[in-house]
Amino acid sequence: MRTYLDCYPCLLGQALEAARMARADEREQRHILERVLDLLRDVPPSSKPPQISQPVHRIVREEIGSEDPYRETKARSTEEGLALYPWMERALAEADDKLVTAARLSIAGNVIDARPGRSYDLREELERSLSEPLAIDDAEALRAALNEADWALFLADNAGETVCDRLLIETMGIPVTYVVKGGPIANDATVEDAQAAGVDRVAELMSSGSDAPGTLLGQCSEELRRAYEEAPLIIAKGQGNYESLDEAGPRVFFLLQAKCPVLARDVGVPARSLVLRQGDGSDRDCPDRNDEGLDTEGTTEVNDREHRL
């Protein structure tokens, strides 16, 4: 997805929110704001939103001198997910259609959002996801793809949501490689977060090798790119993965909540919709040149020593 003009004020607001989430003082907040204004002025118009929010969050981490300002928030989200795991297990046990139910629970988990003012009740969302129609419902195509595929690549999104993904992975019944971020970025799940959610018990964990809040293939490790190229089936969770891979082909299934009105318009659904959408683009060559990172002064590159765990 391209970065719409409406994304600019939102990205600037997100920088401030992230700064406050990271307990930056007013002086630090102003520095962050100024650096993000410079960044927004310089980004190529063809950038995807994750290509901009990646350096935005790097700036926040640099200015406050913390490698993972969302650590506590992520731990809380994981605990919250784990507390509801037995409830989800029961709902799944009682369901006639296990796959659709597990997919809906995984989509419900995508409500988890670390942005202040974006309050949610995970239990309510889980219930909503079991009763509300999917705005885009390619579940039968997913079922057919699962019958054909001998393994799947699962591109994760946020910490906590990982617990809901666990149930979907167990239901899928084929080996799954679960891809988490190569370094802390907002509340996106890293290896530690996936482990805390117990995903390592049901899937092989792989780092994307990048701290982009999505899957910018051009930035990812050689290993991830190979896995992406070879995977017969790809589950892409959340807005960041949609924003980075929306031109992907029918191997890819996007499972998300359209939390942002701009993204909802791009997907073609009302805001807050539950979406299970099969990719209909022509799979692009991998890696995509356009996925390169943006320069930010003083930016520290992600250490991608350990891609595969």
Added chain:
Amino acid sequence: MRTYLDCYPCLLGQALEAARMARADEREQRHILERVLDLLRDVPPSSKPPQISQPVHRIVREEIGSEDPYRETKARSTEEGLALYPWMERALAEADDKLVTAARLSIAGNVIDARPGRSYDLREELERSLSEPLAIDDAEALRAALNEADWALFLADNAGETVCDRLLIETMGIPVTYVVKGGPIANDATVEDAQAAGVDRVAELMSSGSDAPGTLLGQCSEELRRAYEEAPLIIAKGQGNYESLDEAGPRVFFLLQAKCPVLARDVGVPARSLVLRQGDGSDRDCPDRNDEGLDTEGTTEVNDREHRL
């Protein structure tokens, strides 16, 4: 009021909204966005919000080549106000406390907002303003000030709201000088807008001599500054006047709806509150050095040939 960090993303969003309101195409919108990013990067941290939104709107006008992109919107708001004038007259005729009722109707009119997505129902707002408690209620101080004053300066805000102000002016029972903007700026009332609302029949109209969306005394005409200095009583309508004059003394009465959450926090009331607040600052020297305009490349200065009409 100082410009809070939260104002920056909002000002950027306002620039886009104004560009669309003015029917700018995507290329023009991008130019506007880029120029506003430069502007936000360069504004002194001590700026007041109207000192920033003034050049923001100048940039919009320049890029789209229109002197008054809100002309139609303002005309519609004035018509809407005039259509409700008989209803307001009746409400006032039936009221026991004419002054408080007229002040509440004038505050209700401040709901008028040209920002897309900020929908309102003027009739509902008028009814709400007659029943809901004022979050800050200095009506008795206003009554006392009116008993002492032999004339009043009335700093207007938006077109349409002008119709509601007319009833308050008639109720005040002393000569009133009604100050409108010196040039088009968003949906703020100019001389033409005040005339269309019939305010010229109940008050003397004066141009501020500036197209700032508020009253930045340092930018205003000599005549306005003298009037401000001499006025025994000043009614300051709306957020822009609060943002520019919040340190004013007890001669000044702010009548507004706290539409913006940042301003509401500054005033100390919940968002959407109805406010009638007496100034408690120490009246500052006039003109204030800090009220100078900000440079914007290619900015056209307001022609202030005709201050007094």
